[in-house]
Amino acid sequence: MTQINPDCCPELAEKLSAFIDEELPLEVKQTIEVHLVNCTDCEETLKVELFIKQRLSQTSVEISAPHELVIRLREEISTWQIEQDLS
Numbered sequence: 194m195t196q197i198n199p200d201c202c203p204e205l206a207e208k209l210s211a212f213i214d215e216e217l218p219l220e221v222k223q224t225i226e227v228h229l230v231n232c233t234d235c236e237e238t239l240k241v242e243l244f245i246k247q248r249l250s251q252t253s254v255e256i257s258a259p260h261e262l263v264i265r266l267r268e269e270i271s272t273w274q275i276e277q278d279l280s
């Protein structure tokens with residue numbers, strides 16, 4: 194059994210953008226991949242990051258997401274913005 198320490202989640206969340214962009218050392222990347230398998234929270238965060246990245250890279254393409262998902266994404270994005278403003 195892999196023990197996941199929830200304390201590492203904020204640290205990993207910060208690395209997800211770089212993870213998506215393949216900017217991390219292989220060792221760090223593998224650590225995140227293992228964590229994502231075991232941690233639903235970070236997996237969700239990764240999905241949002243991917244969604245944002247897709248939106249940014251395909252602005253001309255209309256993306257239809259389920260309404261519920263869009264609301265959740267907006268909430269998560271606004272939470273991040275608040276956190277960034279505070280830091």
Ligand SMILES: [Zn+2]
Nearest residue numbers: 202232234235
């Ligand atoms: Zn996590």
